[in-house]
Amino acid sequence: MTIGRFGLRKRNYDFPPFRPPSEANSLLLRVTRGCPWNRCTFCSMYKGMKFEIRNLEEILEDIELARDLYGDRVRTVFIGDSNSLVAKTERLVKILETLFSSFSHLERVTSYARAKTIAKKPLEDLIKIRQAGLNRLHVGLETGDRELLKEIEKGAIPEEMIEAGKKAKKAGFEYSLYVLLGIGGEEKWVQHARGTAEVLNQIDPHFIRVRTFIPQPNSLIHEAMMRGDFKSPSPETILRETKLLVEELRVTSQFLSDHISNLLPLHGKLPEDKEKMIQMVEKALKAVRENDGLREEMEMRRHLTNL
Numbered sequence: 001m002t003i004g005r006f007g008l009r010k011r012n013y014d015f016p017p018f019r020p021p022s023e024a025n026s027l028l029l030r031v032t033r034g035c036p037w038n039r040c041t042f043c044s045m046y047k048g049m050k051f052e053i054r055n056l057e058e059i060l061e062d063i064e065l066a067r068d069l070y071g072d073r074v075r076t077v078f079i080g081d082s083n084s085l086v087a088k089t090e091r092l093v094k095i096l097e098t099l100f101s102s103f104s105h106l107e108r109v110t111s112y113a114r115a116k117t118i119a120k121k122p123l124e125d126l127i128k129i130r131q132a133g134l135n136r137l138h139v140g141l142e143t144g145d146r147e148l149l150k151e152i153e154k155g156a157i158p159e160e161m162i163e164a165g166k167k168a169k170k171a172g173f174e175y176s177l178y179v180l181l182g183i184g185g186e187e188k189w190v191q192h193a194r195g196t197a198e199v200l201n202q203i204d205p206h207f208i209r210v211r212t213f214i215p216q217p218n219s220l221i222h223e224a225m226m227r228g229d230f231k232s233p234s235p236e237t238i239l240r241e242t243k244l245l246v247e248e249l250r251v252t253s254q255f256l257s258d259h260i261s262n263l264l265p266l267h268g269k270l271p272e273d274k275e276k277m278i279q280m281v282e283k284a285l286k287a288v289r290e291n292d293g294l295r296e297e298m299e300m301r302r303h304l305t306n307l
Ligand code: SF4
Pocket: 035, 036, 037, 038, 039, 040, 043, 044, 045, 046, 082, 114, 140, 154
């Protein structure tokens, strides 16, 4: 059952437009609207949307509406939009306390967050938010390579990515980092894989989630591609990059490919499943080199939009 989509649609309830796939069964609660950064060149998610922190009364009313409709069935909540941690700590604590007092079987509350915001937020504030019940942060790393981070205008350097990850873990959060396979294009896949593994190795997040980069219309990188300034990587390049990334990882994370954009259902616990995962990528590489139909099928994913 997708909590938060049925019933509440008909009521005066505000929804985050995006959520991680792992939050498909969660109640969706909007604390902010849009993205306060909104500059990443690959991202079209909140383009044209003015960022704002929602009025606290409205948020509490949404929780009340959801409680009336779902009551004890709510076990997980996802907080949107892109960077809820920009809201004041006291406000987040109040929202979390209201959630836990409203839903007696609530087990998990998660949110998107920006690494830069986490790096700037005092550790004591992060601890307060964690203790009030926010369990997990979903954060976009995309790449750990310094040059690429700058090129895609992620607004954070590798050191800040590492600082944010370590700090969030120290505060007690489960940390889920997103990697964007293919964001280095045909040219920079090696530095992308190596730089990303380096940052991940330093953080050792609980979850590493990979997405495969597909240029989305209405993003700057899509415009660059149309001008011929960015060359999307082939499926073979993405698989080679994935293999190198997994080879270089020295973490104890859960690795997940839980997204429709990915070429392979590559999942595993590291380091235990590392060899098995590498073999799976090697097998796919061999298959794609020998099978034009498979290559075409993988190429077709380039045209997926609204991801
Ligand atoms: S990737 Fe995240 S931080 Fe970057 S613009 Fe999109 S929503 Fe904002």
